[in-house]
Amino acid sequence: MPGHFTLLKNDPATAARRGRLTTRHGVVETPVFMPVGTQGTVKAVTPVQLQEIGAQIILGNTYHLNLRPGSELIRDLGGLHAFMGWNGPILTDSGGFQVFSLAKLRRVRNEGITFQSHLDGATIFLGPREVMAIQRNLGSDIAMVLDECPPWPCARDACRQAVERSHRWARKCLAAAHENGFLAAGHHVFAIVQGSTFDDLRREAAETLGALDFPGYAIGGVSVGEPEPEMLRQVAATTPHLPADKPRYTMGLGTPVQLLKMIAIGVDLFDCVLPTRVARNGLAFTPDGPMNLRNERFRTDSRPIVEGLDNYTCRHFSRAYLRHLSLANEMLAGTLFTIHNLHFYLDLMAQARAHIEAGDFDAWHRAWISRYEAGATAGR
RNA sequence: UGCCCGGUAGCUCAGCGGUAGAGCAGGUGACUGUUAAUCACUUGGUCGCUGGUUCGAUCCCAGCCCGGGCAG
Numbered sequence: 001m002p003g004h005f006t007l008l009k010n011d012p013a014t015a016a017r018r019g020r021l022t023t024r025h026g027v028v029e030t031p032v033f034m035p036v037g038t039q040g041t042v043k044a045v046t047p048v049q050l051q052e053i054g055a056q057i058i059l060g061n062t063y064h065l066n067l068r069p070g071s072e073l074i075r076d077l078g079g080l081h082a083f084m085g086w087n088g089p090i091l092t093d094s095g096g097f098q099v100f101s102l103a104k105l106r107r108v109r110n111e112g113i114t115f116q117s118h119l120d121g122a123t124i125f126l127g128p129r130e131v132m133a134i135q136r137n138l139g140s141d142i143a144m145v146l147d148e149c150p151p152w153p154c155a156r157d158a159c160r161q162a163v164e165r166s167h168r169w170a171r172k173c174l175a176a177a178h179e180n181g182f183l184a185a186g187h188h189v190f191a192i193v194q195g196s197t198f199d200d201l202r203r204e205a206a207e208t209l210g211a212l213d214f215p216g217y218a219i220g221g222v223s224v225g226e227p228e229p230e231m232l233r234q235v236a237a238t239t240p241h242l243p244a245d246k247p248r249y250t251m252g253l254g255t256p257v258q259l260l261k262m263i264a265i266g267v268d269l270f271d272c273v274l275p276t277r278v279a280r281n282g283l284a285f286t287p288d289g290p291m292n293l294r295n296e297r298f299r300t301d302s303r304p305i306v307e308g309l310d311n312y313t314c315r316h317f318s319r320a321y322l323r324h325l326s327l328a329n330e331m332l333a334g335t336l337f338t339i340h341n342l343h344f345y346l347d348l349m350a351q352a353r354a355h356i357e358a359g360d361f362d363a364w365h366r367a368w369i370s371r372y373e374a375g376a377t378a379g380r
Numbered sequence: 381u382g383c384c385c386g387g388u389a390g391c392u393c394a395g396c397g398g399u400a401g402a403g404c405a406g407g408u409g410a411c412u413g414u415u416a417a418u419c420a421c422u423u424g425g426u427c428g429c430u431g432g433u434u435c436g437a438u439c440c441c442a443g444c445c446c447g448g449g450c451a452g
Contacts, residue, residue: 038414059413097413118415149413192413223412231412251413258412273414280417281410296407326417327406334417 004188004215005247013362015239015266018353021216021247023089023141024186025081028056030247030268031352033259033345034091036276039064040074040084043276044334045342047086053311053343054350057088057141059271062134063095063102067117067124071137079139091142091271093251094131094173096192097149097220108148110168128172132189136182143182144218145173147192152225154196163194163205170209188215190249196221197230199237206241217242218249219267232261239266256285256348257372260365263352275345279337282326285344287368288375291319293337298323311343312336 009018019030035042038061074083099113106115112127128146135143146169148162170191177183191214195202219238222231249269282294284305301319313336325333355364
């Protein structure tokens with residue numbers, strides 16, 4: 001499907017790009033942050049609320065949805081969009097990561113992965129064909145290939161083996177998507193670059209997969225425990241070797257500052273559970289660093305989390321009230337914090353897009369980072 | 381008025397001869413392709429009061445004070 005991704009502008013001072021990705025369920029303006037909705041819901045918020053805060057595209061997860069409630073059920077009920085009431089684009093992770101992070105007794109062979117469900121212990125096999133069939137059942141707009149995500153740290157030999165196995169699976173996933181008309185119908189399939197901390201393996205992976213002409217490319221195997229500078233180094237070691245005219249996606253990242261730094265490296269898509277997870281634990285993001293609303297200093301604070309920020313939470317509720325809700329374990333706390341944090345992330349991406357268009361992304365993002373880090377330090 | 385039971389951290393309670401613990405609450409931190417409204421750490425105490433026995437008492441004994449119950 002040619003032309004599904006359009007580069008609108010390249011930043012003169014950095015590798016940042018302003019782009020536009022077309023999917024079956026709408027257009028996505030990049031750089032973009034994708035809220036994570038693992039089990040067919042972005043935890044604590046409704047699709048209408050997601051729409052209101054400007055979400056363009058969300059994630060679903062093959063591993064989880066396949067175990068429960070099952071992809072055939074979702075297919076029979078009209079696909080994931082209809083099932084969960086979200087009409088925008090959906091990217092589904094292949095489940096490769098979950099198999100490594102959750103499942104017990106897994107056995108990885110060239111054909112695929114045999115593992116036990118973390119829910120009921122049932123033995124399940126996931127290979128390239130299975131993963132693509134599931135994502136087809138879900139009706140995913142962007143399907144991810146099955147990959148092997150090596151842990152950190154990882155020995156070079158083990159890493160090379162994971163990289164090669166991932167390539168084998170990527171080819172099979174792509175072939176399956178061609179065969180069954182998945183790609184022809186306008187769905188996308190993204191490949192995943194592994195390589196752990198070995199720059200040459202990452203480069204090799206980027207070039208090998210790049211030659212296969214996938215609709216998009218992800219950088220995987222990051223945020224698996226390595227220090228932040230190492231993570232950013234891996235991303236920077238990969239992006240220059242990916243096709244310039246395809247969208248790039250770093251999986252599972254990151255903090256607001258990391259997002260800006262990766263945009264400057266040339267990444268277009270991000271997803272991360274951080275804003276939604278910490279939201280349910282009473283932490284809110286602000287331009288001056290993260291704010292733990294459970295702290296006693298907010299007990300009588302009548303101000304909103306961020307003065308003047310245009311989201312439902314900041315328009316209507318005080319820090320004191322949000323602190324109360326969180327300490328009282330009220331469900332509304334999770335909802336209001338999630339609305340705020342996701343809006344903060346999405347608004348940050350909107351600002352980044354605007355500054356790339358305006359041509360002053362470099363200066364703007366440096367200033368933004370300084371303020372955020374100064375505030376984070378002062379808060380401690 | 382008598383008899384019985386109880387008084388230990390902010391709350392609910394454990395401990396019972398060697399100067400005290402838990403859960404919750406409170407405080408702080410963590411959270412990065414979600415098994416997370418989760419997890420970790422942590423501040424709090426003249427063990428009701430006064431005597432006695434003992435090398436040593438939150439613990440045993442006596443009296444008193446304060447709750448609760450039963451009897452009258």
